Amino acid sequence: MAGTDPHFENLDAWVSAGIRQTVPMAGLPAAFGSTYEKVAAAVAEAGGRVVGPAYGEYFGVPTDVVDVEIGFGIDRAIDVPGVSIVERPVTRAVVATHVGPYETLQDSYAELMPWLELEQAELGDSMFEWYLTGPETDPSAMVTKLVFPLA
DSSP: OOOOOOEEEEEOOEEEEEEEEEEEGGGHHHHHHHHHHHHHHHHHHTTOOEEEEEEEEEESOOSSEEEEEEEEEESSOOOOTTSEEEEEOOEEEEEEEEESOGGGHHHHHHHHHHHHHHHTOOBOSEEEEEEOSOTTSOGGGOEEEEEEEBO
């Protein structure tokens, strides 16, 4: 791991389209695949366009189950039946980068947590993983942004 490079960043406003669900940790990979397909199809049917990022928004501390919204950034706020559309404002956040397979994300979190404590960052109620490369990417080259909006 080359290091997560944690830093504070101002995030641009964006619109998200996702489906929130509680998923067993072991079922998370399958949930992502099927939910991305549902969200992308519903957005397209409603006349919208997926523009990224693909994301997982996590609520609370994951245990053997995860409370997660899975979706994409879309081009504009539209009505999409069965999908939560959120207009996300400009936000100050802690952002770090994980390079490598999803299975090693915990290493980046382990590196990031002491930095968050040292900075005494007041975090919001949820955090994101933005998946900047697709599953077809060589696992060693996958890029995931860890995004913690500030309270």
